[in-house]
Amino acid sequence: MGLTPSFAQAPGSEVEVAVPTQDCSINMGPQHPATHGVMRLLLKADGEVLTGAQAHLGYLHRCAEKIGENVDWTQYLPYTDRYDYLSAMNNNLGYSLAVEKLMGLEVPERAQWMRVLLAELNRIASHLFAVGTYGLDLGAFTPLFYTLREREEILDLFQEICGARLTCTFIRPGGLFNDAPEGWLEKVESFLCRFEERWKEYDALLLRNKIFIERTAGIGTLSGNDAVTWGVTGPLLRASGVDWDLRRDQPYLVYDQLDFEVPLGVGRQGEVGDCWDRTEVRMSEMLASLSMIRQCLDKMPDGAIQHPDAGPVLRPAPGRAYVGVENPRGELGHWLVSDGTKHPVRVRMRSPSFCNLSVVEHLLPGAMLGDAAAILGSIDIVVGETDR
Amino acid sequence: MNGEVLSFSLFSALAVGGAGLALFSKSAVRSAFALLASFLGVAGLYLVLGADFLAVTQILLYAGGILVLYLFGLMLVPPEGDEPRALRRPLALVVAVAPVAVLLIGFLSRPSHGARAVLAEPTETVKEIGLALLRPDGWLLPFEYASILLLAALVGAVHLARRSVSNEEAE
């Protein structure tokens, strides 16, 4: 980068203020607290105002797709836990649905309801983390600890049902590995009651806080058109006012039997699609998930949780399948190719964080340096998923 | 050697040394920080003279305000200016020598130099300064004139620096 004099010119005034300045390029990351992992953003800044941004990925690349070609269909499950490690259940679900589509399996009904319940619980856990760390990005430490407190309760529930907290490996092709232990569903119910109260605390500490509103309203606005053009999905897309949710628009499992609303960004504090809207959508989605879990608890049937044909070693018929599911961060798609053997030929995923991250290059220029953390945090990436 | 002479020489050394460093330092930012030493030295000299209010004001305004603005400006300006150094040198000479010459001439032409270095017992300088400033027969008028001048300069600067607001921010 050479000396590039830019002339700050006041438009419409007679006086030209000709101070030659030089944009400063700053490395944000790979070791930076606001990048939520090992990621590098190359920023260009004119004083506090950013003029350019470029995301450099790959620090956390673990060959997740290539590994898929070398393991069994079932053996790939633990790897799905690990790309978006904050929503392992949803990843398990996406992969399992794709394998079931290849095999043409119909999952038992109880398993379907359990899957929805687990996926929505994990969605709450993931959004809790997203909202909490977003507060952290903006300098509010405490909300993170509050959200983690509730997330821990969800993880305790996960631990009780599947034995692991983060990397669940629980939803599998054909159903679930295990049925819920005695009294587990009641524990979920009691958690939901506690959670509603706690939700109000985050609302007051973050969403309704004046400083938080000032920091996020009107910042990093992504219009609906741009959002669609950039291939953004999930809460980001809905915050921009685009009414699209795979759970409702391409229903899988028993989502078509559930009654839920899809929260959209309406620009209550600033513009539609700003950082505040994104946080608000996540917060509202937690409540929506809450009502979905309640419905699941009410309608939970008895029965098997595993399809009898789905043994430990699967051999789907030759063919290919794509299944997209609504993950906490957006559409997680699995594209699987089978040649009839016990190994996949190709495992490819469309990861929401990766697609959503691409908009930083569109959103950051023009924002301020302090907004870089605000915008990046509102996109809510998980670097494990962008790099896979 | 009594305490007064000792502190006087210490503070003057600080003031002159700081000024010298500011002059001869290669880096502009270091020069600015050297000015801090100079300011502190001058403040100390005021203190020796019993003008504690002036000393504290010197620190508050020059070190805490003006120096910070210098630094702010320096950090915003690229390290090398556009015009070559050789061009600036004669000009700098004139700018440096002229005021010194004027000061020297004035100093030498006065009959009694070697000003008395010590005031009478310093008592309640704040009160005295306040009275001197605000009494109608004191310095009230010149003080207010100066503030109006500063205000005018401020308005002018705002006018020059302000962007056109015709299309943005209609309210």
Add this chain to the structure above:
Amino acid sequence: MTSSAFSRWWRNLSDGVISTARGMRITLRTFLRKPVTVQYPDEKPDLGGRYRGIHYLEQDLCIYCDACAKACPVDCIEMDATRHGKELEWHAFTLDYNRCMLCELCVYPCPKDCIHQGEEYALVTEDREDMVRDLLTWKGLTEEQKQKVAEVEALKAQRAAGGGE
């Protein structure tokens, strides 16, 4: 300053003060409540029966079928035994925790339900070698087995002798 600008100024100010006060009330309330954390080394959390910790093996039941090793996505299980008819002479049954991701996929295919994941979770060592753990509680043959093997050998020898006659 127009009246709307002034009212906005005033609203911004009061919003800031009120929301700050509200936030401080919440933090104060939490301050006065009992903390929710577990003081880890002194207290330990209840892990529940399904916890996926470090493995243990019911060696008597194991039939050396290799199903768990085959199911493992990262090939971290290795076993070695010699078959003496029905009896197994165990040499090694190691699990490499450098690789293991505690996914429990090894537990499900076991026909004898003899490999389990326990509640121990502290995978702490100073040496990578220590992460390769032997799950065997005993190696070679037990006295009982030796006796059985000897009996079988003796029977065989008897039969061989009888057959030769």
Add this chain to the structure above:
Amino acid sequence: MDGNFISHLLSASLPPGFPFWGLALLAAFLGALCVVGFVSILALVSVWLERKIAGHIQARLGPMRTGGWHGWSQTLADAIKLLTKEDVILRGADPVLFRLAPALVMGSALAMFAVLPFAPGVQFADIDLGVYFLLAVASLTTIGVIMAGWGSNNKWSLYGAMREAAQATSYEIPLALSLIPPILHFGTFSLLSATEQQSGWGGMQWYIFSDAFWVAIPSFFLFFTAALAENKRAPFDLPESESELVAGFHTEYSGLRFAFFFLEEYAAMFAASAVATAYWLGGWNFPGMTFLSTGSLWLPILGALAFLLKAMFLVCVMIWIRWTLPRLRIDQVMTLGWKYLTPLALGIMVAAAGWEAWRASL
């Protein structure tokens, strides 16, 4: 050096022919030693408090393991760790400025303690400029921070320095303006004299309870807010904002030099709280002090206790605010300073002046 108990002590114990400047230097040295010791202990206590308060606010306990009761020696252990850590100076850094900055910051923080009236008779120097001197010295920390940011040769640090330069100079104005109501009320810059004037009503004639309470209370809040910004405390911790600038101006500092910045933050917090205590909350005055005779030894002890308690309470409020609020953006910090606090402070100043003038005319 008048009114200084150290110099009184010294002049009583030293031989009569001892030169005055020697006495002054000795007194200054001993005084500085006292201040350093006091500030170090204060910082240790404040850091421990900060951690415990942060912990409990966040539904956890904070440090529990080092030392017996509630991890009381955690900060002590940290201090030892910081003292023994390697002192790193980057190759590209400006070695002189890098070394000078922590000293400047620490020195100015210590100098603030010279004029704080802790208890009757316990004050290092009662100069009649009092709080004016304090403001001037506090402004020197700004230079130190800029020096650190520039000297580190790190872009994040430089950003921190620039933010500090903009923020500190802006908030000095509302800070100073919000001090004017008590200065007008007591007619003095001296914290000692202001404290003494609040000793009426059985030790409860504090400025915020006086007839001018309607200007005292808003000016107190203004001062507190401006002091938060001046001390780089959340929500105004822009110069070091860890989620944006990593740690801003002290990113590259380690060991003892880092400890100086750390110490300065808590020293400055205490100094600001002490000024607020002395001007608004009655300083060392406490209810019931009239029962003690003037010469009683209990008076300075209980007075110092009352002063410390009040000041530490304000420090705790600062901590409480820090763990509640998100951080402002730099332009919002400037907006708040210039468009909200400064006009408010001006208005309150005018109101206070009018009130005092009216009262004087009665």
